Amino acid sequence: MEDNASFDEVKKEYQEFYDFLNAQEGLKEAREEARKVMSPSKKELLFQEHSISVYKYIPTEKTLHATPLFIVPSLVNKSSIMDLLKDQSFIEAMLKRGFLVYMIDWGEPTKAQRDCSLEYYLKHYLGRAIRRINKDASSSKVHLLGYCLGGMLTTLYCALTESKGVDKMVTMVTPLNFSDGGMLSWWANKDHFEVERIVKSMGNIPADFFSASFPWLVPTSKIKQTKLLMKKHTDKKFLESFYALDIWATENVGFPGKVYQDVIKYGYQENQLVEDKSWPFESEKLSLDRVKIDVLNLCASFDHISPVGSCEVMEKLLDNANVETQTFATGHLGFATGKDARGVSTSEYWDKIESFLS
C-alpha cells in the first residue's frame, strides 16, 4: 500500500515536471505579463538630475499627514520593490494611509557620475531632493524612509547635515555592522577584494557584476525556485508575484564607482560605523552623534542579505537619536511587499510605520 502511495506521488511529480517543461513558452509570456503590472501606483516626475529621478506619487486618499514621506531605496537594485504589485506595494499602502509619498530612483549611473563621492550623492542629490519635496508639499520637513542600503544613506545624510529638513526617519533592513560574518562581508574582505583596483578599471560597477554574484549568496536558491515554480506554474496569481520578484531581483542597476569604493572601503572593509561611530566623508570625518531625531529601525529575522545582527546594532551607534528597534519574523523583502516569512500578507509592519510617523 505504502509503495503504491509513493508511486502515485512520484507519478504526479513526473507529470508536473512534464507539464512544466511543456509550459516554458507560456511561462516566458507570464514573466512579461508580470512586468506590465509592476509599479501600479500612479506617479509624476518631480525633477531629474543626471541618472537620478524623483517621483511624486498621486494621492489616492485625502492627505492626512502634512509631512511628506520620502523613500530612499538601495543603490544596487531598482526602486520598483517599493511598489511591486497591487496589494503588495509599500507605496500603495502609504498612499491609502493618507501620506504624501515621494521616491528617489537612482537610475543607471552615467559615466560622469563615476567620480561622484558618497558625500556628493548625499549632500547634492538627497539635499536637492529634500528641498524640492518640501517646496512641492509646502512643508518644512520630510520623513525619510531608507530601504536596505538606502537606510545607511539616510542615516549618513542625517549625520552629514545634522538632519537638515528631516523630521523622523524609518530604516528597513539596513545593515550598519558589516563585520557580521555574512557572505557579502567575506567577499568584500580587503585580503582578496581590491576595491580601488576594480573601480579604477571598471569605473561604475556594472549591473552584471551584481546579478552574477548575488545568486551565490544562497547557492541552491535557483533549485528551490524551480521546484516551487514546477509545483505552481498553473497558478496565475502566484506566477505574477513570482516573476515580479524575479524581475526585480535579477535586473540590477549599476553602482556609481566612487560611491561603491567608499561603501566597500569604509563600510565593509573598515567597518567605520561600528569601530568609530563615524564616517570619513571627503570633506571631514563626521560622528553619528550628529543624528538627533526619532528613528524606527525595522529588522527582519530571516534576512540573508542584511543579517539581523548587522541591522539591530543601530540603537548602539546613534547615541543622540531616539531609536526604536522592531524585529519581525520576515525576510529581506517582507517590509516592502507586506509579507511575513511564510509568505502570508500582513499589514502589521505598515501599521507600525504609520503610528510611528503620525
Added chain:
Amino acid sequence: MNFDPFSMQKKMFDEWEKSTAEYVDKVMRDPSFMKTISQNMGSTLDMQDAIKEQTNKVLKSMNVPTEDSLDGLYKTVHNLETRMLDFEEKIDDLSDMFKKLVEISESIQSEAKTSKAKPKAVKQATKKESPKKSK
C-alpha cells in the same frame, strides 16, 4: 521494514541539495579559493585595461574620439545640468520672495487706504455729535 525507493529518491535529492549548499558555502569561505578568484579577476582587469589602452592609441591615431576623450564632454554636460537646476531653484526662491513682497506691498497699500478713510469717518462722527453738544 518496507523498502520505499521513491521516498528514498526524494530524501537523496534533499540531502544532495543540502550538502551542495554546505559545500559551496565552505568553498567560498576558503581564503585560498577567494585568492584565486581575486587573481583571476585582477588578470581579467589587466587584460581589459591593456585592450582599452591599445584601442585608444589606434583610435587617436585615426583622429577618432575615444571613450576617455568623451569623458570631458560628459562631465561638462553633467555640470551644465547641475548649474541649470541650481539656477532653477534660485529663480524659484526669487519668485517666492517676489510674491511675498507683492503681498506685503498690497497689504501696506490696503492699510494705507483704510487709514486715509478713517479720519473722514471720525470727522463725520464729530459733525453728527456736535449739535448735541450745543444743546
